Each structure stands twice: as C-alpha cells, then as structure tokens.
Amino acid sequence: MITVEAHLARVLAAVEPLTRRETLPLADAAGRTLAVDLVSHLDVPPFDNSAMDGYAVRRADLRGASPEAPVTLDVVADLPAGAAEDPAIRRGQAVRIMTGAPVPSGADAVVAVEATDGGVERVRIEVEPLAGRHIRRAGEDARRGTAVLTAGTVLAPRHLAAAAAAGHAVLDVVARPRVAVAATGSELVEPGEPLAHGSIPDSNSTLLAALVADAGAEVVAAARLHDEPDDVRAWLDRLPDCDLVICSGGVSVGDHDVVRAVLGTTGEVVFEQVAMQPGRPQAFGALADGTPVFGLPGNPVAVHVSFEMFARPAILRLLGRRAPTPVPLVVGAGWRSPAGRVQVMPVAVTTQVASLVAVPAYPGGSASHLVTGLAAADGFAVVPADVTEVAVGQTVPVLLAAR
C-alpha cells in the first residue's frame, strides 16, 4: 500500500504543463487560464480625472472660502466625460467637470457640485478644497508596464475587466487539455434505457465527462466499454490525439478487471493499493505513445474522490495551475474514519454564525457506491490517515467541490 502523497507525486511527475496556447477575445476568455503575466499597456486611469461632478479649480483662488465667505469664479469651460480638451484656467476661473472627465492641467483640485450653487456661467463656492481633492491620479490603479494579472489566473469576470482597463482586447490562454474518458463495466447501460436484471445505468461516463470539463479540459472522446479486453484495446487504438486518458472500473484483481488485463501487461502502468478510503485500487501510467492514463476504481463515489485527489491535480498541472488547497472547516457532526488510510468524506457545507461547518453529506459515510447521496455533497473532507474519529467542533480540511 502506498500513501496518497506518494501516488499524487508520481502522477504530477508524469504530467508536464502544456505549451499550447490560444489567443482569445476577452468575451471568449472567461474560465480559461491566463498563459502569461499580463502587463498593463496603459496607466490606469490613463489621465488625471474627476471623481465627482463639480468644478475644477485653482486652490489659490479659494483660500478661506466658506459658507460665510463664499468665492465666486467664472466658469470658462464645460468638460463632460470623454472630453479631449485641456482648457486653460486663469486666476478667478473654474471649469465645470463631470465624473471621469480629464482634469485640466491648470487645476489642482475639484470642488463637488454639492458644495457650490451649481452655476453654469459663474459658480459660487463655499469650501477651500485640499490639494488634489476629488482628483483620481493617472496610474493610481496600475502603472503602464506593471503586471495586473499573473500567469495561471483562471479568468473570472473581474479579471477580464482588469485586462480591458489595461488596454488588452485579446488574451493568451493555455489550450484546453484534450482528455478521453471511458467507463468500463459490462453491467453499464445508457441512462434512461431499459435495464435487464444485473444491469445499471452508467453514471460514470456522465460524471467523468462533466468533471473533466469542470476542471477546464476538453472531452475529446467518451465511451462506455464492456469488460472485453478487445473492446478496450480497440477504443485506445482509435483515440484522437489527447493529453490524458481516464478510465473507471476494471482495476482490481478479478478475472474481469479489463483495464488491468489490457494495461497491466505493458509495464508502463502501475496498479497500486493507495491508503485511501474510498478509492483504494488505483492505476496510473502511460499508454504506448506516452499519453498519461488513469485507471480509477469503478464505484461512483470512488470515481469522484479519485478524480479530486489525483486526476484534477493532473489536469490543473497541464493547465499550469496548482491544485486547490483544502479549506479548514469546523466539523458540525462527527464521524468515524479508518486507521491507516486517508478518508475522503463527502460533506455538505452549511453556514453558521461563526464559520462554515462541514457535516457528512449523507448517511452511509464515504461508502463508494452511494451515487445519489453524493449529489448532496458540497465538498470532500480529507481526513488524515492517523485520524480515526472526527469530532464535532474540531476543524477538518475540505476540498470544496464544483458549485
């Protein structure tokens, strides 16, 4: 039996970040992984601009101004947002200015309209502004040439907005890893089709394909395969170019364990007992052409858990990203954990006054076949191998699942 850490280390050592890139318009880049550090093309904002609707002024004209001693200035220009002018402001003059409009170079403060009579030709001002008041300085958000986003960022709406503001219309993103998935098992039939005795709907194909897409990869092939070595060999032989292959089922030691029968003889795929519950039998290695291949166990909960612990980190590494760190959450209902194995427990996450709280997602614990119960999970608690009891009130690391 090897540890979870040792198996993961072997997986990550066999997978290299992709060098393939795509250049996408901002509108198509949401959810993709930025391939390079993104440097601002501009000062952001590009010019000093007004934070308020009001008047650009010279402070020297407003010394001592107050409600009791207002000062009246001539309004010599009117700058809406988008104005390109830089009107001169002489002694005793002001420029009417809207939020976002460029502050005239001769002004050293903006007075908000609320502190004036709002005049159009002449304006009465009742305050003496501080230097630079209501002026947003060029470059105060980001300087031209500085990095605003780092390589590896998963592009959320806010990142796309930052890229736009920094003058970028397109982004270089990492290509989606090309991943093939197969669920093996002669008992599996298309969901929704009639079931003979002994047959069950194939939920693993759906689960694997959706998890692969959720991790940011492209599903280039998906199959349901009988426990016939020739079927599995034929599928592998016909695969399009891909970066990773993930199979479920057939990795144990039974006569009909087809993935072991096909891949276990090549010497390039190692079949292990991993000290994890669920998901003990694990296969990982390479096909003849060098493509990394996972053989995950066949029970749906074990598939999901194995994906989170080993396959998702591999896909994220292909994308140049790190695997997510588990989040420490408070335990809201205790459970038992096997000695000597890392338990990966589906948990539901609820919000309480002081913290997020994790409770087992369904009765039956981490039993690996409870696929509908799995739907109630918000994440997976990763219970260390030397822990046998998880008590209410302690904290436990949780991998939050796809929302």
Add this chain to the structure above:
Amino acid sequence: MITVEAHLARVLAAVEPLTRRETLPLADAAGRTLAVDLVSHLDVPPFDNSAMDGYAVRRADLRGASPEAPVTLDVVADLPAGAAEDPAIRRGQAVRIMTGAPVPSGADAVVAVEATDGGVERVRIEVEPLAGRHIRRAGEDARRGTAVLTAGTVLAPRHLAAAAAAGHAVLDVVARPRVAVAATGSELVEPGEPLAHGSIPDSNSTLLAALVADAGAEVVAAARLHDEPDDVRAWLDRLPDCDLVICSGGVSVGDHDVVRAVLGTTGEVVFEQVAMQPGRPQAFGALADGTPVFGLPGNPVAVHVSFEMFARPAILRLLGRRAPTPVPLVVGAGWRSPAGRVQVMPVAVTTQVASLVAVPAYPGGSASHLVTGLAAADGFAVVPADVTEVAVGQTVPVLLAAR
C-alpha cells in the same frame, strides 16, 4: 437614502421566476438550473449486488468456519458484473461473484475472495459471514419514486451522475434568462484601441457580459453607448425580447447622465440613493414593455458590487434560485467603513490554519474606480451600516465571488 435591503426587496418584487423550460441531455446540462424535483425512476442500486469480488453463499453452510476449521463449497456458477442470471444455490454450494454483479436470490451473504483460497471449481472458506455481509441492498442509495435532486439545484457533475443513476437521460432545466447589457459613457472606447486624451478602455461591457453569463444567463445584446439620449433610446428600441436589461453609468444628476435622461422621465424607473459604499446611485424599474431594467453606477468596482448586491439576485430569481448567503470569515487585516452605509469591500480570501481569512484585496479599500485591483478580490465583505471599523480577528460576512 434607502437601505440596501429596501432596494433589493423592490428589485426582487419586480422579478418573477421564469416559466420557460428546456429539456437537455445530461451531457449538456452542467451548470444549468434543474426546473423540477427529480424523482428516481429506479431503486438505486436496482438489485442486491456484491460489494466485493468473492463468493455468494448460504450462511447456514458456514456455521463455525474459521482458519482452523475451513469449509469447502462447490462453485456452481460464475457471475461477472452485468450478469443477468440468478443461479440456484443449494446446500454446500457457492457462486463466484464479482463486484457489482447481482447476488443470487438464494444467497444471504458474500465472502470476500481474500477470506478464501480463490478456488474456481471448489472454494475453501475460512470465515462465517454476518447476515448480508458485502451485499449492497436494492434501493439503499435511493428508492424508486423518491426525490434525488430538488428544483433549483445548479447541476454540478455529481448531480448529473445522480440523475444518470436514477435512470434519467435528459433533464428539464430552467431556460437561461435573456439579458441585455450596455455600458454608457462618451469616454469609453473598445479595449485595445488607441486612446484620445480623456478616453479610457471600456471595461464595463466586458465585466457586465461576463457577470451575466457567470450568473447563468444569456447575453442577448451588449453595447457601448455614448452619453447621447437618442443613442440610448435607439438601442432600447432595437432590443430583442429579453428578461432583463442592465446599464452602467449615467444614473447620477449631471447634465450628461444619459440613463437618467432617458429613463428618468417615464415614471417607471426610480432613481435612488442607496446607503451602500460603493454604488450609492442606483436606478431600477421597468421599460415601456415591462422589462425590468437596472441602471447601475459607472465605476467598475461599483458595477461589480451593484451586480452582486442587486442584479445577480434578480437573475437568480429569474432562474428560480435564491441568492447566495454570505459566508462568515475571519478578518485578517482591519479596515475602516463609513457610518450609516453598508460597505461592500473587495477582499482576498486566504487559508490559515483554523479558518478562511479575509483581507482587503488591494490598497485603496472599496474605492469604486480601482478596476485592476478588483482582479485581486476573491469576494466581497458586506459590512453592516452601523459598523465603522472592521478589526482583525472578528468575523465579517463575505460573498464569495465567481472563481
């Protein structure tokens, strides 16, 4: 000035859950919102099946079996996964069975292969199994006719797997809300295009479109509009059918506040000062045809914050979903908050030993124009109106942002 709660209540009262539905194959349903409670078509699992590779036995034959007193049985059948047979088991007989295969109706326990000699024609067994040992009972995961998923569930991979296991090939999901977005402002130019003095790249169009998609809606129109009332009117007149319109900018009281100029005269759109920072000026109401319309303020941080506080809840309501509950997080670095206004502070979320910790995402606090700093945020702390100081170590509610 009205409260955040009052403005949100007005918004939600004006938006009804959509009744439009789509029926999608499982593979296309990820991320969509389930429209109905999903009832299992099957017992899950559909039949008693073996949890182990081993032998189906009659316990009466194995009374007192132990390593010292093994019992040998005749192996009368071999059941791989997917087998449809139900072989009879008579006294002194066993059936070889693989994981997932149907347990013969005459058997009352399964002995794991590890507790036997693994024989093919005869098997030596060294244990007396408990009743039902290693048998997964039909329906123990879910009973036919019981709900396995509830209406409103956002379909993650694990939910699709549960639906497949429950015998569903397609799912009824809520149609994507059709949303039109526009960024107003004569200073705005296409990102990446050359900038005249006074002009800035339009990040709001990108931000709004990406946020709308992130919330599960479809962007049916997106525009950048000058501060010209005729342009805004023409855009509104040409809109395709939609469920919601979201504009940014032009909602203040200046001469060039174009959204106010166009929508403020209809009587169907209310312009408010909301006790929130950033994002005080807010417009909400209905177009002439009754379509709900938001006028958000124009600064990018205020756009994002206003979207999270008001527009995302509206879109989620169209989808029949509730707005997410803020998560209480520990404060890792303190900040100031204005009295009398709810502050919505972009925060970066980090993991520490005992808890998730929230710290301001960038210097400059919740200033509403710092769009590149916004990229560093993982969420938004919602600081109540009566709080003026957020101290290290206290907890603060945080809306976690799109990942």
